[in-house]
Amino acid sequence: MAPKYRDGDAVVALNGKWISYAHTLFAAAAFLGAFVVGVQLHFHKIVQNEHFGYPDEWFPSVSATIGDRYPERSVFQVFIAITSGPRFALVFLWYLMTARPGSTLPKIVAGTGVFRTLTCGGWTYVTSTDDHDWHDIFMISYLVATLPWTLGCLALSPANRRAVKYRKILASLFFGTLVPLIYYFIQHKVHKVAGAYTKYAFFEWSLIIFDVGFDAITALDFDAFELVVRDVKGVSRGQLKTTADTVIEKEKDKPIGNTFGRGFLWSEAIDIAADVYNGFLFWTNLTAMPLLVWFFPLWHMGISGYEIFIISTVSPLIMAIPSVRSLVVRNNTLIHFLPISGLLAFLVQDPVYRLFTCGFSVFTGSLAWSASFYGDRAQTVRLESRIFAFSAGLIMSNVAKFAFQTNNPLWPVMHAENGGWNKLGLLFAVLAAVRSARRSFAQSSVSGGDYYPPSGKKGSAVLAGIGLGGLFFGMHSLLTDSSTMISWVWEGFPIRGPIQVPHGALTIFVMSVGFLFGLYNPRVAGSWTSFGIGSLGAAVLTNYSHWFGFYGGLAMAFYLMAVTPVFITSAVHHSPASTFGLGFCVWVFLTLFHVWVVAYAFVPGGPLVREHTDWLMTITMLCVGAGVFSSSVTQSSGSPKKNFVNPNSRRQRSYYVYALAVLQLFAVAIAYLRFPTNDYTPYHSNDKVVTAGIWTIHFSLDNDMWSSEQRMINLIRESELDVVGLLESDTQRIIMGNRDFTVLLAEELGMYVDFGPGPNKHTWGSALLSKFPIVNSTHHLLPSPVGELAPAIHATLDMYGEMVDVVVFHSGQEEDPEDRRLQSQYLSQLMGSSPRPLILLSYLVTKPLEGNYNTYVSDVSGMKDIDPSDWDRWCEYILYKKLKRTGYARISRSTITDTELQVGKFVIGQPEPEDDIRIPEEMVPEGQRFPALFRGEGVRGHRYHVFDEPRYWQ
Incomplete structure (x- = not known):
């Protein structure tokens, strides 16, 4: 007999929108309940932060409200626990609504929703008071997962215009709020501005409202669902019959505005990831090659001959020969394996042969990519994929350097000992090349697509090539590191502009x-109006500092990336030799130009372009303008389909958005994890001792052409330096890898950092790292009418409550005596004008007690030599005034650089003695002694030398 209750009676039927209502209600009750209770019971306590309290701060942050005090913490935790039920149900219903056979995206979004719910429980029940680190881990995981959840919900939204509209508004408000949120957090944390945390709190609460509101929109979609509790055995007395059981079935066939989700396949996503990695490999090799070249003129102090490797990029010129072009294009898939050799360069110990290996990879890489663009000109979807891989590879290179604090971990100057990931990178490179090759062979039979014949109207090939050269140089010089443009606009303390972390993520x-703008709007990106905006941004970046200058840099960055697909698509209509070959020739010229403007004292004809970064920027934009002129002619003929990347490749473009979104997630997470703590402590604070050092570090390349940051960190830490001046430290140029190793040192050593003047000021750089807060700093360019510019940083530090000045200075070369005389007078007057105690950490190029030495150490400056009896100095000196000097030592460099580390010890708060009395070490208090680590043979090639032991004074 058939069961009596086969269909069953419905005990309860509930419209799906009530799940959204319940989620919104309990989430709001959790936060508002905690806020009301907290304000009523502990107002003054929850508005208090580490710097200020009421009345400077008068509105509590979310974290202080929900996690710091009882009973508001309990109120929040109870209601947020109740919210978890509707939250899981909401994620489940959203999955049911959006799931389609063969579609992976709904599963990803659902998994992200579950992950967000779990991490919410993490930062809810593990408060910052309980465990600050785990609270932050859960919180940042929740915020990072919010991006794919939001984008996924937008992509999968059913065809409900009202719901989609509200989702877009709330998502825009959520992510837009992050900008002022970060700004005011930096104002509070870094600048210690009174009231900034209150403003931060308003934006933090706004994020909660927008986040909860975004999920509340599901009520507009879930009203098509009915949740039914059905009695299938008749144990209840329910008499409510079910409504139409076909409701959900009807809804699942409803048209979905699924721009991104339809047909999502992991295999295609892996193909895109492989292409991006290939682009990353190209930029890795390209950015490494000038850095390796720089090693040789650096040690030769002039032209070395190895500069010839710069022209390894012009390999596309050989495709001017038709037979060669045909051979390269037909075998381009195989040629793409050759640049992988650049990742093997770390195995080569000899610097010369390492350069040869890297040069070969750049030669073949430039050839392979140029042939790829040209060979795919007939297939717009594949061409678009190549352009995306090329551009996204640049962005991935930025993210990698951001994650590794300045260096690309696959560069030939890296290995396992200094933080390189060369072997893992090599493995991925092989896998990516094989994957891309497999797809290329599979698509080799595809027809020519919408390519139009050579008889179509085209712009000038020469102008297109010049445009590519300007574009490539602009990207390489400014966009291969997220901190380069930030260093251009940096002017010292107090901070009035962006800082490398977190604002590198903004770049x-x-x-x-x-x-993406250039991809979707090629005609706008390639217009003269856009060129004018980009040129204006370049002018602002070149001539202004702080935030205004950085905004100009962002405008230029936006324009250069937007015009990339336009220029490449236009260039493929011509011979690759006349476009890409000529383009790389222009890149070579501009790269040498950008070296000449600062190295004018060491190169032929250098004085003609001395200090003319403005000329360089103007010529770069004029070259880009030539490309605009050529592409505008090309796009004026025929329909847009014939001139630009296929606009109907929506499915492929969805993967571009995913890939870039993943890179942004990494960038945001890295920025959060690297955010400076600013809670640094000197090594011997109980004794009020300051240990200061001066070191010329040769642009952080050691004697064997390896990156030397980790070795420098070890020596500075083991020397217990509280303050250190670094010279020859400006690495924000193409030939130095566009690195910012000073921030790496500051983060690893727990120090504040000031670097400058910036790379647009044409010096070899100076930097100051300090355990003490830098209250104020000014950058100086000293008189240099003939030779290279002499940089100086004049900073005021808060040392144990007393203001002490520190000057870091690099004078001109021996060949320019008049420059050095004028610089000595300028610096002497600068030091003499300071009424505070002062320490000079310097590179003076003079003999002790002779010549300009007597200008630096004089009644005008008021300075004293830390050890006048040290006869063996020529460059590095430590001078001081109005301080009690207690110790001096010289530590050998090993193979890190060509200059030793000089170190001095001072005691703050004690008067400067009238008599200098040398004392043995056993009479020196323990906290004022130098580390015993470097006595005798020392460690790793570092030892006390010249005197064989430190010197101490009473």
């Missing part, structure tokens, strides 16, 4: 948005 974001 990466603008680059990504710029590329």
Whole structure:
């Protein structure tokens, strides 16, 4: 007999929208309940932060409200626990609504929703008071997962115009709020501005409202669902019959505005990831090669001959020969394996042969990519994929350097001992090349697509090549590191502009948005109006500092990335030799130009372009303008389909958005994890001792052409330096890898950092790292009418409550005596004008007690030599005034650089003695002694030398 209750009676039927209502209600009750209770019971306590309290701060942050005090913490935890039920149900219903056979995206979004719910429980029940680190881990995981959840919900939204509209508004408000949120957090944390945390709190609460509101929109979609509790055995007395059981079935066939989700396949996503990695490999090799070249003129102090490797990029010129072009294009898939050799260069110990290996990879890489663009000109979807890989590879290179604090971990100057990931990178490179080759062979039979014949109207090939050269140089010089443009606009303390962390993530974001804009709006990106905006940004970046200058840089970054697909698509209509070959020739010229403007004292004809970064920027934009002129002619003929990347490749473009979104997630997470703590402590604070050092570090390349940051960190830490001046430290140029190793040192050593003047000021750089807060700093360019510019940083530090000045200075070369005389007078007057105690950490190029030495150490400056009896100095000196000097030592460099580390010890708060009395070490208090680590043979080639032991004074 058939069961009596086969269909069953419905005990309860509930419309799906009530799940959304319950989620919104309990989430709001959790936060509002905690806020009301907290304000009523502990107002003054929850508005208090580490710097200020009421009345400077008068509105509590979310974290202080929900996690710091009882009973508001309990109120929040109870209601947020109740919220978890509707939350899981909401994620489940959203999955049911959006799931489609063969579609993976709904599963990803659902998994992200579950992950967000679990991490919410993490930062809810593990408060910052309980465990600050785990609270932050859960919190950042929740925020990072919010991006794919939001984008996924937008992509999968059913065809409900009202719901989609509200989702877009709330998502825009959520992510837009992050900008002022970060700004005011930096104002509070870094600048210690009174009231900034209150403003931060308003934006933090706004994020909660927008986040909860975004999920509340599901009520507009879930009203098509009915949740039914059905009695299938008749144990209840329910008499409510079910409504139409076909409701959900009807809804699942409803048209979905699924721009991104339809047909999502992991295999295609892996193909895109492989292409991006291939682009990353190209930029890795290209950015490494000038850095390796720089090693040789650096040690030769002039032209070395190895500069010839710069022209390894012009390999596309050989495709001017038709037979060669045909051979390269037909075998391009195989040629793409050759640049992998650049990742093997770390195995080569000899610097010369390492350069040869890297030069070969750049030669073949430039050839392979140029042939790829040209060979795919007939297939717009594949061409678009190549352009995306090329551009996203640049962005990935930025993210990698951002993650590894300045160096690309696959560069030939890296290995396992200094933080390199060469072997893992090599493995991925092989896998990516094989994957891309497999797809290329599979698509080799595809027809020519919508390519139009050579008889179509085209712009000038020469102008297109010049445009590519300007574009490549602009990208290489400014966009291969997220901190380069930030260093251009930095002017010292107090901070009035962006800092490398977290604002480097903003550069990466603008680059990504710029590329997508150019991809979807090629005619706008390639217009003269856009060129004018980009040129204006270049002018602002060149001539202004702080935030205004950085905004100009962002405008230029946006434009250069946007115009990339336009220029490449236009260039493929010509011979690759006349476009890409000529383009790389222009890149070579501009690269040498950008070296000449600062190295004018060491190169032929250098004085003609001395200090003319403005000329360089103007010529770069004029070259880009030539490309605009050529591409505008090309796009004026025929329909847009014939001139630009296929606009109907929506499915492929969805993967571009995913890939760039993943890179942005990494950038944001890295920025959060690297955010400076600013809670640094000197090594011997109980004794009020300051240990200061001066070191010329040769641009952080050691004697064997390896990156030397980790070795420098070890020596500075073991020397217990509280303050250190670094010279020859400006690495924000193409020939130095566009690195910012000073921030790496500051983060690893727990120090504040000031670097400058910036790379647009044409010096070899100076930097100051300090365990003490830098209250104020000014950058100086000293008189240099003939030779290279002499940089100086004049900073005021808060040392144990007393203001002490520190000057870091690099004078001109021996060949320019008049320059050095004028610089000595300028610096002497600068030091003499300071009424505070002062320490000079310097590179003076003079003999002790002779010549300009007597200007630096004089009644005008008021300075004293830390050890006048040290006869063996020529360059590095430590001078001081109005301080009690207690010790001096010289530590050998090993093979890190060609200059030793000089160190001095001072005691703050004690008067400067009238008599200098040398004392033995056993009479020196323990906290004022130098580390015993470097006595005798020392460690790793570092030892006390010249005197064989430190010197101490009473």
